[in-house]
Amino acid sequence: MLRHAARSLSPKQCYISPRVIEAEYAVRGLIPARADEIKADLATGRGSYAFESLVYCNIGNPQSVGQMPLTFYRQVMALVDAPSLLEDAVIAARLPEDAVARARRYLAEIGTGTGAYTESFGYRFARAAVAEHINKLDHGVSPAATVNDICLTDGASMGAKLFLQLLVGGASDAVMIPVPQYPLYSAQIALLGGVKVPYFLHESEGWAMKLPDLVAAYERCVTESGATPRLFVCINPGNPTGNVLERCVMEDVVRFCHERGMLLLADEVYQENVYDTRRRFLSFREVVLGMPEPYCSETMLVSLHSTSKGVIGECGRRGGYFCMANLPAALRQQVVKLCSINLCANVNGQLMTALMCSPPREGETSYAMHQRECDAIFTGMKERAELLARELGNVRGLSCQPVEGAMYAFPRIVLPERYAQRNEELNAKEGRRLALDARWALELLESSGIVVVPGSGFGQEPGTLHFRITILPPLEQIDRMVRAIREFQDRIYEQYA
Amino acid sequence: MLRHAARSLSPKQCYISPRVIEAEYAVRGLIPARADEIKADLATGRGSYAFESLVYCNIGNPQSVGQMPLTFYRQVMALVDAPSLLEDAVIAARLPEDAVARARRYLAEIGTGTGAYTESFGYRFARAAVAEHINKLDHGVSPAATVNDICLTDGASMGAKLFLQLLVGGASDAVMIPVPQYPLYSAQIALLGGVKVPYFLHESEGWAMKLPDLVAAYERCVTESGATPRLFVCINPGNPTGNVLERCVMEDVVRFCHERGMLLLADEVYQENVYDTRRRFLSFREVVLGMPEPYCSETMLVSLHSTSKGVIGECGRRGGYFCMANLPAALRQQVVKLCSINLCANVNGQLMTALMCSPPREGETSYAMHQRECDAIFTGMKERAELLARELGNVRGLSCQPVEGAMYAFPRIVLPERYAQRNEELNAKEGRRLALDARWALELLESSGIVVVPGSGFGQEPGTLHFRITILPPLEQIDRMVRAIREFQDRIYEQYA
Numbered sequence: 001m002l003r004h005a006a007r008s009l010s011p012k013q014c015y016i017s018p019r020v021i022e023a024e025y026a027v028r029g030l031i032p033a034r035a036d037e038i039k040a041d042l043a044t045g046r047g048s049y050a051f052e053s054l055v056y057c058n059i060g061n062p063q064s065v066g067q068m069p070l071t072f073y074r075q076v077m078a079l080v081d082a083p084s085l086l087e088d089a090v091i092a093a094r095l096p097e098d099a100v101a102r103a104r105r106y107l108a109e110i111g112t113g114t115g116a117y118t119e120s121f122g123y124r125f126a127r128a129a130v131a132e133h134i135n136k137l138d139h140g141v142s143p144a145a146t147v148n149d150i151c152l153t154d155g156a157s158m159g160a161k162l163f164l165q166l167l168v169g170g171a172s173d174a175v176m177i178p179v180p181q182y183p184l185y186s187a188q189i190a191l192l193g194g195v196k197v198p199y200f201l202h203e204s205e206g207w208a209m210k211l212p213d214l215v216a217a218y219e220r221c222v223t224e225s226g227a228t229p230r231l232f233v234c235i236n237p238g239n240p241t242g243n244v245l246e247r248c249v250m251e252d253v254v255r256f257c258h259e260r261g262m263l264l265l266a267d268e269v270y271q272e273n274v275y276d277t278r279r280r281f282l283s284f285r286e287v288v289l290g291m292p293e294p295y296c297s298e299t300m301l302v303s304l305h306s307t308s309k310g311v312i313g314e315c316g317r318r319g320g321y322f323c324m325a326n327l328p329a330a331l332r333q334q335v336v337k338l339c340s341i342n343l344c345a346n347v348n349g350q351l352m353t354a355l356m357c358s359p360p361r362e363g364e365t366s367y368a369m370h371q372r373e374c375d376a377i378f379t380g381m382k383e384r385a386e387l388l389a390r391e392l393g394n395v396r397g398l399s400c401q402p403v404e405g406a407m408y409a410f411p412r413i414v415l416p417e418r419y420a421q422r423n424e425e426l427n428a429k430e431g432r433r434l435a436l437d438a439r440w441a442l443e444l445l446e447s448s449g450i451v452v453v454p455g456s457g458f459g460q461e462p463g464t465l466h467f468r469i470t471i472l473p474p475l476e477q478i479d480r481m482v483r484a485i486r487e488f489q490d491r492i493y494e495q496y497a
Numbered sequence: 498m499l500r501h502a503a504r505s506l507s508p509k510q511c512y513i514s515p516r517v518i519e520a521e522y523a524v525r526g527l528i529p530a531r532a533d534e535i536k537a538d539l540a541t542g543r544g545s546y547a548f549e550s551l552v553y554c555n556i557g558n559p560q561s562v563g564q565m566p567l568t569f570y571r572q573v574m575a576l577v578d579a580p581s582l583l584e585d586a587v588i589a590a591r592l593p594e595d596a597v598a599r600a601r602r603y604l605a606e607i608g609t610g611t612g613a614y615t616e617s618f619g620y621r622f623a624r625a626a627v628a629e630h631i632n633k634l635d636h637g638v639s640p641a642a643t644v645n646d647i648c649l650t651d652g653a654s655m656g657a658k659l660f661l662q663l664l665v666g667g668a669s670d671a672v673m674i675p676v677p678q679y680p681l682y683s684a685q686i687a688l689l690g691g692v693k694v695p696y697f698l699h700e701s702e703g704w705a706m707k708l709p710d711l712v713a714a715y716e717r718c719v720t721e722s723g724a725t726p727r728l729f730v731c732i733n734p735g736n737p738t739g740n741v742l743e744r745c746v747m748e749d750v751v752r753f754c755h756e757r758g759m760l761l762l763a764d765e766v767y768q769e770n771v772y773d774t775r776r777r778f779l780s781f782r783e784v785v786l787g788m789p790e791p792y793c794s795e796t797m798l799v800s801l802h803s804t805s806k807g808v809i810g811e812c813g814r815r816g817g818y819f820c821m822a823n824l825p826a827a828l829r830q831q832v833v834k835l836c837s838i839n840l841c842a843n844v845n846g847q848l849m850t851a852l853m854c855s856p857p858r859e860g861e862t863s864y865a866m867h868q869r870e871c872d873a874i875f876t877g878m879k880e881r882a883e884l885l886a887r888e889l890g891n892v893r894g895l896s897c898q899p900v901e902g903a904m905y906a907f908p909r910i911v912l913p914e915r916y917a918q919r920n921e922e923l924n925a926k927e928g929r930r931l932a933l934d935a936r937w938a939l940e941l942l943e944s945s946g947i948v949v950v951p952g953s954g955f956g957q958e959p960g961t962l963h964f965r966i967t968i969l970p971p972l973e974q975i976d977r978m979v980r981a982i983r984e985f986q987d988r989i990y991e992q993y994a
Contacts, residue, residue, distance in 0.1 A: 036616075
């Protein structure tokens with residue numbers, strides 16, 4: 001065979017798409033990777049560490065740190081997956097009658113059982129349950145959501161990726177994202193070769209979003225990059241910032257998007273995680289459809305939700321949905337096509353989404369237990385959110401905004417100048433460019449076993465430093481986290497101040 | 498607020514990425530969409546059709562057309578998802594002891610239960626099961642696959658998409674694909690803005706792949722498009738063609754890829770679906786690692802598998818894996834990053850993949866029943882594959898290569914010249930550009946309720962026409978399919994010949 005010129009592309013110096021190289025995802029990046037190494041060391045007795053176990057606070061993964069699944073949902077899912085259990089009268093008699101009835105109903109709706117691909121948008125009965133849930137939640141604003149507006153997805157991520165792909169074809173297309181933001185967005189924009197347009201949230205005002213910043217960011221993008229912003233990403237409640245938006249700000253956002261023909265992508269996966277009693281989650285769908293013409297009928301809105309957060313915390317299930325409002329037919333057609341290329345979301349995620357949107361009702365056998373389970377989880381989260389923000393705020397060199405919602409605190413770190421200089425020196429020696437807060441998080445991990453994500457992974461105002469830490473571990477671990485961070489900061493100040 | 502120039506982008510004439518517009522996926526395209534409309538008509542009594550139900554033969558979705566799930570796998574999955582069932586001694590006693598033991602073992606391995614995100618590559622115990630399975634299947638070629646070579650995915654599609662994304666950054670990157678091919682590949686290449694380099698299979702020789710065609714296609718791409726082919730996609734057994742490759746051809750492919758520094762992406766999802774007793778599935782991994790230096794240690798290979806095909810047919814689960822061999826560290830690092838952005842594959846797909854790779858063993862309680870279930874499914878597929886190819890080959894104007902493997906027949910259609918002219922006239926009248934085989938498939942659907950996919954959706958030699966039809970429906974429906982197609986072709990010949 002002819003040896004071709006391209007042979008010079010040996011496997012050793014192989015090609016990689018530059019877009020892939022550019023993409024970053026800190027939530028599972030350098031720090032968690034080092035944590036996994038340490039975990040392996042601890043398991044095999046290698047290395048010498050001042051702790052015996054790790055506390056993973058890098059990712060919102062409740063059931064990995066002790067949260068229990070909601071019993072009813074799991075019972076129904078198991079019965080739907082293994083109808084032989086349902087057909088055994090003895091087994092069926094030992095399960096709550098509403099779980100058995102629900103499983104029978106779902107199986108009748110599915111017809112073929114859970115082993116088949118579903119419609120591209122997902123089971124119709126599950127989409128009907130989502131639509132009913134949304135319409136109730138949004139206080140009956142019209143038009144009501146229908147099954148055709150809902151698509152079931154593998155987690156909320158799949159919906160976010162789909163709409164980014166739909167509207168970002170390359171360097172002439174831009175996306176407005178909050179800073180700090182959840183790095184799925186920046187990573188996807190990099191993979192699509194699009195332009196990121198950051199709008200900054202105001203930390204000192206509880207991470208408030210302000211209209212003049214949006215306008216300025218938009219203008220800067222159009223003038224400087226020449227790209228056209230196609231989507232506006234809003235995360236509410238905020239990740240990693242925990243802020244919960246108020247109606248007046250949301251209306252500003254809607255007008256802002258409408259006037260510029262941007263699609264509003266509302267990431268509302270933390271909608272059930274609002275702890276501050278002065279705040280209430282309000283969906284962008286309720287806001288948009290409640291506004292006057294032309295906003296209510298023309299603002300293109302896609303809302304994302306997931307089974308991974310809330311009190312359900314079924315991350316492994318990869319369940320979720322998106323709901324579309326005011327999307328022109330031409331756009332919807334392409335959405336249908338993209339979904340059909342993906343075949344369908346996994347059925348267990350679809351089932352879990354249906355269940356999340358139609359929990360046991362008052363009067364049903366499982367209602368009381370289900371409510372107890374949900375309340376206990378929520379109360380625990382609320383306690384830890386308050387505790388963590390308060391305690392971290394009392395640590396030397398840290399300040400922390402209230403955790404109004406979501407699952408994270410995002411404290412600001414102030415470090416002695418000499419600690420920063422030392423990072424420069426270490427970077428020079430190690431031949432790498434570790435951000436200052438990444439150095440801090442790495443040394444926190446290596447000295448205490450606490451796994452957090454540096455603020456640089458989410459974006460932050462230049463010159464500021466932060467870290468994201470989940471509120472999810474059980475109380476005794478939260479105590480250990482706070483103590484470890486306090487000792488670590490005190491040591492830094494003693495040594496470098 | 499300022500009204501900005503971009504306001505002209507009204508929602509009514511909204512922007513869509515041109516890459517999305519270009520992507521096509523016929524398996525769920527025009528014909529299945531029309532089928533869904535007809536199905537809705539039939540359900541509500543609208544319209545007037547010569548049939549009472551549809552036969553969906555457009556997609557390899559066995560459990561949607563009556564195939565039953567494998568009992569043992571479903572029992573284990575249900576118990577792992579709902580440990581409360583396992584803790585109930587009465588329930589546990591009514592289930593096979595090996596299913597109970599397996600569920601307990603999986604739960605112990607998982608630790609946190611199925612509600613948590615897993616490692617980015619998936620459960621370690623599941624990857625170990627996959628690695629063991631692969632090493633056995635590949636007759637112990639070395640080096641053995643390890644858990645680090647395996648990543649669990651949402652169906653095989655996710656693996657295919659990941660490696661296309663990794664190596665296709667835009668118009669300077671090309672991918673070699675068979676024609677006919679499974680349209681996931683062409684759709685993904687379009688979405689990434691890459692260049693498709695088709696290599697044609699030889700229909701008259703059982704859809705044989707030939708080295709000179711590969712060389713010529715490669716040279717043409719480099720000379721004419723200026724793009725560099727980065728990946729070589731090989732589907733074995735073929736989809737939609739059903740051909741099963743022999744070792745000598747596979748060795749040609751390996752040398753061809755190695756000499757050009759291309760990654761070989763081996764789509765082996767139909768590996769258990771080989772019906773022709775003169776053929777045997779041989780994995781590319783076994784072939785590559787069995788070749789002399791430098792091929793065995795340098796050919797970059799990624800093999801894909803899925804829980805959706807074989808005899809397991811768990812499409813809804815969206816389970817699967819990819820296995821990497823000879824990938825340089827730099828490439829592997831980026832693979833890890835891309836997987837981490839996706840968080841992890843859904844856990845039920847992961848469990849199903851682990852189960853598929855470690856079925857009940859001889860001596861275990863469920864062994865005999867499991868074998869019986871698998872054998873019955875396989876025997877049924879084999880019978881229908883032979884029957885369908887033979888019967889369709891006897892229809893006027895059709896010829897059909899043997900279905901050596903996979904789940905489809907891909908017959909060639911010859912049509913009277915006047916039928917082709919009529920399509921041109923209808924297209925002019927309807928203002929669309931329906932391919933001739935799409936017109937044929939549409940009219941077949943509307944007259945008989947049989948849903949097939951036109952060959953133009955997979956690609957075919959210019960001037961030829963085909964359709965893809967699954968071998969999956971039960972025998973009585975296969976009879977109806979053949980009869981309907983025969984009558985349809987006879988009518989066309991009577992009317993237009």
